[in-house]
Amino acid sequence: MSPFATSAPVIVAVTMGGVLLVIATVMALRPKAGTGSLGWFIIATFAYCILGLAAAMQLRESDGLRAAAMQLLALALALILLLLCQPRQTLRDAPRQGLASTARIVVWLTLLGIPPTVGFHAKVMLYRSLLSVGWGGMAALAIAVAAAGVLPALSAIGLPPPLPLKGARAAVAVVLIALIVILGLYPQPAISLAGMVQNLAKSG
């Protein structure tokens, strides 16, 4: 139970975030979801952002806004990488393609919040902001969803390798993978960027 008085917009936001989180995770966990599980998990990641915003609405001093911005940054990097690597077709007998497979793994790791990716720090900040406003149950739900998300990830990583990446697409993919990992190992630039977003929003 939150020690702070909760206004109606906050109740709407936190309910929307929680419900979206549960629905998206359940859809991602369906055995028939297949490659669609990644899409559902991306929606679940949006729900994390909503929860961060709700925490910020509940208590301005909380880290919710910064956590939501970090989460959006991690999601944006993952989405661009995913768009680069998304295969138009999958070939069951295709040779293993190192870069495309690595990109797919990095996308999942950052969405799940597993080191060494920027998603880890986004998730930690979000859990902290939820706890700081007294929403322990919602933090537990968010952690449980991150744990459940590993199941579709295991299936997705076991799928046939995506088509090879070549030329400029390969170069951009390398840069994005490096960025996600470097920001995971040294998150200060990402945190500063999220802090700027937070300051802008507060001043606005």
Next chain:
Amino acid sequence: MATIQQNTLILVWLCLLPFFVAGCAALFPRLSIRFHSDAERAAMAWAPFSLAALACIMGASLTVSLLPAALAGSPVVADYWWTQDLYHFRLQGDALSLLAVFAVYGLGFLIHLHLVGLREIGPAATDVGPKDHTGAHRAALILAAQGCAIAALLSADLIVLVFSVQLALICLWGLVSVTVPQRGLRFLLMAQVCGLLLLGGALLMWRQVGDTSVQALPLLLLSTNPSVLRLVSVLILLGLLPLISGAPAYGWLSSLLPLKRSIPMAPATLLVIMGTALMLRLLPGVLLLPGLPTFAALCLILGLFSLWWGALRAWIATDMGAFAAWLTVAQSGYVLVALAAASSPNAPPAVMQAAAMQVLLAPLAVLTIWSVASYVATRTGSDALPGISGMIKTMPLAGVALLAGGLSLAGVPPLAGFHVQRLLIGGLFADARPALGVVVILADLLLVAAVLGVFRQAFLRGEPPPPAAPASSWLSGQLVLLTLVIALIGVWPGPLMHWTEVIFRTALSVTP
């Protein structure tokens, strides 16, 4: 002051050394391709592993150089901001963490030595083609996992600790996948589940005391109610349990059994060290209190289950790989039973000292058993017990090493593990818990029966021994080293006993 700065630098270098050498090992094939012919490169396939072994010797030596300060009760500390206002990168080299780091480097040296020997026998021994770079990647990933384990062991901040533990598991996942794609996905599952449980505990603590530093753990006692304290301790216990292969979290070991026996060697050894040392760092003193009967009961149930389940399955194992895997599960039982026993108000220090000794001795015995399994499987092509017999004539060294490792784990004198069992069982009887002591002794006897059964089947049966490939001197040397270390610590336990006494007096005696 100058000495402190020097020690701080050494502490930071202990963390960075494995990553630096991992980079060199990974780059080695790409550099050698520019200067050497195919034949020369094939002949140098062992080089990344020997580079890694040399780095481990350097790391172990540097760890020993920090011992005087740590054993005098003044831990070496390095403190850096990782981010401006969120996490501190705090490293603390006390007696416990340095023992674990020494174990990571020392046993890491023996793992790399084994892999050098396998490479010398030929590519077929390691599932690696003559032209691919998998060997170098494997050496690099083992080193990276070692580096992450060391970062976790030295870390005095729980968030950094969670980060390091998860990253170590990701490196081990990479280690398995690089050799056999799509295998080892359980490491990913384990990384997420362990990480989230530990993170849950760390964040609950942060909510209560506003800090995630290990030094802030005692504040929990002052500022929280028993139910939150119980929840934090249970979350941390469950988060660390899979690392020491305790039941029911041993699944990752069995998933590696269809692979070459040299593959589970590094995960089993590293995770046992990391799990045991972190349990000792985080749980006793503060969280393992007489006021937490739930935690003590859970620890005891899981410990006895791991011990007996592991010993029983090892007894009926049909190949040496499965035997090694189930002994790895059984050893976690001793640590958990010691932790549970230490929660008694009158528990003697010996019980906790026994658990501290396990940080080095349990992985040593486990590595010996895995090395024997890999040695036999590489030379004969199989380690299935029905197919091998009479090997005492062809590979007596493997038989001696099997007896040394297995019987040490069961606490048979004059081997190293005897001192662990002596302290643990003596402590249980001194604490008026004879029933628990008898249960542990019976499990020891079952382990002895299991080890002797495997030894009889593989080495003493009258059937002619299977044809065996020539032995590599590196592999034989590694088995000799392992056996000698187990025997030497058994007959001369003084330095290790002194080390663990200091651990008990300093790292484990945290009071609010």
